[in-house]
Amino acid sequence: MPNNTQFAMSKHQSEIKRVTTHQLQAMKDRGEKIAMLTAYDYSMARILDGAGIDVILVGDSASNVMAGNETTLPITLDQMIYHATSVVRAITRAFVVVDIPFGSYQGNSNEALRSSIRIMKESGAHGVKVEGGEEIKESVERILSAGVPVMGHLGLTPQSIFKFGTYAVRAKDQQEAEKLLDDARILEQCGCFAIVLEKIPSSLAKKVAEEVSIPIIGIGAGPFVDGQVLVIHDMLGITQEFQPRFLRQYADLDAVMKKAFDQYISDVKNNDFPNKEESY
Ligand code: KIV
Numbered sequence: 001m002p003n004n005t006q007f008a009m010s011k012h013q014s015e016i017k018r019v020t021t022h023q024l025q026a027m028k029d030r031g032e033k034i035a036m037l038t039a040y041d042y043s044m045a046r047i048l049d050g051a052g053i054d055v056i057l058v059g060d061s062a063s064n065v066m067a068g069n070e071t072t073l074p075i076t077l078d079q080m081i082y083h084a085t086s087v088v089r090a091i092t093r094a095f096v097v098v099d100i101p102f103g104s105y106q107g108n109s110n111e112a113l114r115s116s117i118r119i120m121k122e123s124g125a126h127g128v129k130v131e132g133g134e135e136i137k138e139s140v141e142r143i144l145s146a147g148v149p150v151m152g153h154l155g156l157t158p159q160s161i162f163k164f165g166t167y168a169v170r171a172k173d174q175q176e177a178e179k180l181l182d183d184a185r186i187l188e189q190c191g192c193f194a195i196v197l198e199k200i201p202s203s204l205a206k207k208v209a210e211e212v213s214i215p216i217i218g219i220g221a222g223p224f225v226d227g228q229v230l231v232i233h234d235m236l237g238i239t240q241e242f243q244p245r246f247l248r249q250y251a252d253l254d255a256v257m258k259k260a261f262d263q264y265i266s267d268v269k270n271n272d273f274p275n276k277e278e279s280y
Contacts, residue, residue, distance in 0.1 A: 133183020
């Protein structure tokens with residue numbers, strides 16, 4: 001028999017309305033902005049979900065902020081599934097999307113389907129994200145054919161960083177801007193439920209958000225889109241070395257944590273911790 005607390009918790013949880021792709025579309029349609037952040041572990045995801053975030057992205061930026069790699073390329077499908085599983089365990093409301101990592105979907109649509117099915121089955125996530133447009137159309141269609149919601153990602157696509165050679169703003173020239181708009185239309189026609197636009201001029205992002213019916217989530221794409229996403233370590237001020245113009249830092253956790261660590265080290269060294277009340 002559950003005790004009263006357990007009963008109260010499960011009743012509360014059953015009252016929480018989970019975010020779905022339909023709700024995200026309805027948010028765009030009524031002009032309500034979508035708030036999305038990344039998370040890679042249980043504890044952070046629990047706080048984020050409790051705060052009422054709409055979408056959590058288990059981004060392959062885990063390769064940078066969790067593993068310390070220079071790019072997103074090294075992270076593996078198994079590692080993404082590990083992060084996603086930890087995040088999903090914490091969630092009661094948010095929609096959880098997982099990046100399919102580099103090399104697990106581009107080459108062949110069967111592999112794309114296999115990778116998505118592993119992510120959905122093993123982690124319990126609600127959708128996947130892929131980078132690219134026309135070039136990966138077949139993979140996107142294959143994943144969608146299995147009933148897996150797909151989020152696209154255009155503009156600065158970090159998995160192609162060695163092709164770009166730089167993290168500079170993308171699609172500033174007309175040719176690239178036209179290709180991006182075409183790619184967004186292709187992803188919409190395929191049946192993607194949303195698209196991330198990274199680091200492109202805000203005028204172009206506005207045009208995409210107006211011309212494409214599905215939600216457009218921006219990062220460094222200006223205010224005229226349907227929602228925003230940031231990497232959680234960047235917005236919390238944990239990563240200090242990454243300070244692009246588009247980043248708004250909402251906390252200085254680097255300083256907060258350093259202060260706590262300094263105090264702890266000092267307390268241990270000075271035999272101030274633990275005190276009598278903290279001992280058995
Ligand atoms: O991996 C990631 O965190 C991302 C966001 C930057 C959109 O793709």
